[in-house]
Amino acid sequence: MSTIDIIGLDGYENAYPRELSGGMRQRVGFARALAVEPEILCMDEPFSALDVLTAENLRSELLRLWQAGDVPTTAVLIVTHGIEEAVSLADRVVILGGDPGHVRTTLPINLPHPRNRKSALFQQITDLVYTILSEKDYEVSPDDIAVLNQGMYATFQPAPASDSFQQAASLSQRKPKSSRSEPFEAFETARPTNLDISEEWAPNQDSPLRYPQLPAVRIGSVTGLLSFIAEDDVDLYVLGQRLQLDVDDLYPLIEAANILGLIELNEGDARISAKGQRFVGASIDERKHMIRIAALSAPEARLVAQIYRLLSQAAKQELPEDLIFDTILLKHFSPLKARKQLDIAIEWGRYAELFGYEAPTGTLFLDRGDEPAE
Template sequence: MFVVTTARVKKHDVWSGRRAHVCALGRSRSRRGVNGWRMVQQRADAVLEAQRAGGDALVVAALESVSYKVGSVTVLENVDLKLVEGEIVCLLGPSGSGKSTLMRIVAGLVEPSKGLVKWHGKPVSGGVNPGTALVFQNFALFPWLTVRQNVELGCEAQGIPKSEREKRARDAIDTIGLDGYENAFPKELSGGMRQRVGFARALAVQPELLCLDEPFSALDVLTAENLRSELLRLWQDKELPTKSILMVTHGIEEAVSIGDRLILLGRDPGRVRAEITVDLPHPRDRKSPEFQGLTDYVYTLISSTDAELEQDRLAVLEQANKTKSQSSFLPPLNMMKKQQNGKSDQTAELRRPLQPMNMSGPLSVALGIQALDPTIKARYPSLPAVRIGSVAGLLLFLDEDQAMDLSHLGQNLQLDVDDLVPIVDAAELLDLIHLESGDVTINDTGKRFLRSSIDERKSIVREGIQRSVDAKLIEQTMLLLRKSRYGRIPQELIFDTILLKHFSPQESRRQLEVAIEWGRFAELFGYDAPSGELFLYQSEEETESENEPEVRY
């Protein structure tokens, strides 16, 4: 896990120095904003780690080496997480990374296959955690109950006396702004008001930990922004009867705008890839250099591979070891300036090959740095769940002459990270773009793709699939087709013998659909829907040989 923190410290010189540095970066190109957040402030980290390590009374809930499996598929693997009082923690990550599952484990709705769930330092097992409440994405209201009755439901399930639950319901309805709608039914309410009922129902049980599972994603933009700002105001004014908030979200800007700490999850299986502590004052200006810089950096982390993150960890650690006695904070690695007046070039040290390092020292522990285990078996690559048409559409939004930040690209396309990243991954897999540090550049193949006819585009995609090591599923499908007697195989053969060994049934079906979509577009194989069979296309030579008249002697 790689911890990037701008932790709150009382030393004015450290904070003002960092703030001035980041502001200076933000005034230049947004790329510098990305690098501006790639800093490790050793003294601030030490303060934050000491607070969390020594202040057990502040920890509301904790996960220790938690894993979760469905059959033979690992959904979550070795997840460690602490939720502290007075903090909003946001879970970010692509689909299939286990964000909602992780939240349900914390709430006690799902029991982990391995590891411990702790509540105030004591292990919890079996049953719903009574100190938590969950707000769902899809409102989850009973249509035959009034607003008041829906709000009272959680209290009733906990066995709270009628008079007390009525009082709690009134208070929650008043807090969330639903006065006058107590006797209304859900069908009479707008989407935003229905979600307010969901919030009121959760608050009525007075949870220490409020769990929010994408609570704003089903709402229109304006309604979501309004409800989000009201929730944040209630939290800051301490009007909510809760000590900590855990929220699942797909929106990076949403997470940066309200979160105190961001947990970035990877997938296949889900695990913590990075942790970022946000120290921007509220209300947060989305146009500020600091906000844009952090947003760009999160995009960079999410789009980076594990190997790239490992190189970044090693570079950060090496530079921290060099400078820990010289400065209270570490400048961004690739923003270090050459010294003037004939002095040596400080960046020369950064360009030399990294040497193997001891990853178990105190600094590594404080920074949360863990070396990747080379003995771990490589994961079966998954195909990005997007159509080729979406990839073609992405290329149309890229500037042929310069790189574009992922965050700006997402804004232009009006896509959140969960929708954007798979399209970018697909374009990179097909070798149509170049992705580096959160910046996307269309390459020569991508430019040729845009200028090509449909047949030429099919050929480019076919070549990209055949070259890519991440298109293993299509490669294995082609191998099975070539080895079959008639060049046809049932889709169940791929589903049962390949996919179910590596993915859940739902993800296996999605992977099969993507493989069929890509294979058909590239004309590598066809698909007969009525029979559910895949088949090889016949070459022109084979077709001509079949049509030649038989010659008898």
């Protein structure tokens, strides 16, 4: 169970493989490998089959776990064809040749973490690796060695939030700022059972307010999105081009990040919020805690809060999904859309460790392992 917690799989213990995204399935692979406490962890293209946002999220979390000493492994070996991935993660890059297979050269990467992909030194090292790979007869020169050695004396330069490995900064270096005036911070020390959500949001045919829909995205993808949004404004059209996402795929991610208070929007531009900056530098458990607070307080995440409240009030703290359909969803959505909304709410609830779901019986249950603090 400790491995499940470390790797961020809390809340998914009862999920079937078909219910897991590609990123979650990869986490399961990591957990299985770490469960035997290997001295050396070997991974072959561990992120290549994932979408860009999920891959960024997992890379940053793996690096954070390694730097924090949360895993017993003493060395990690990754096989990759991604040059930037290698330079971003590795302390040493071993470049192989073929016919027959052999080691061409080994390059020490002495850049401090978190590494800024936009820094001149990072770009120089990336270009060097590319040159060695593309020119079979290339030999590392004294000038190349001088470039590599510059990293030993490089001072830490804060990477912009668009750099994926800003997420790997340890909490000892980046303390979250307290902001008790922010709306959902009030939930930090109290379990919100005093809110009668079912009454507050009772269906009212005369009300002009429409029941909010949860955007159809996984929290892991939202986490990856933050790696590409800087503190300064970034144009959403440019962001979509960079991620190779059309508006139908990008907008739900932006909407979810905004609902959770992780980004701010202004006339077609987005920037990471103060809360988002704290989220980027947080541990897995702290990220889950922040999502838990936001999901229970954001009006647009009303469905998650209602389900949590109903489960809290139930005698056995579990309910059949049919009750959620009949009392909430089918009053506002078609059967097909209601099913999709419940699936999204289950995904968010699992990530935040608010409630779980048993697919064979269609039962939702309160997460009893890590409830919000009293």
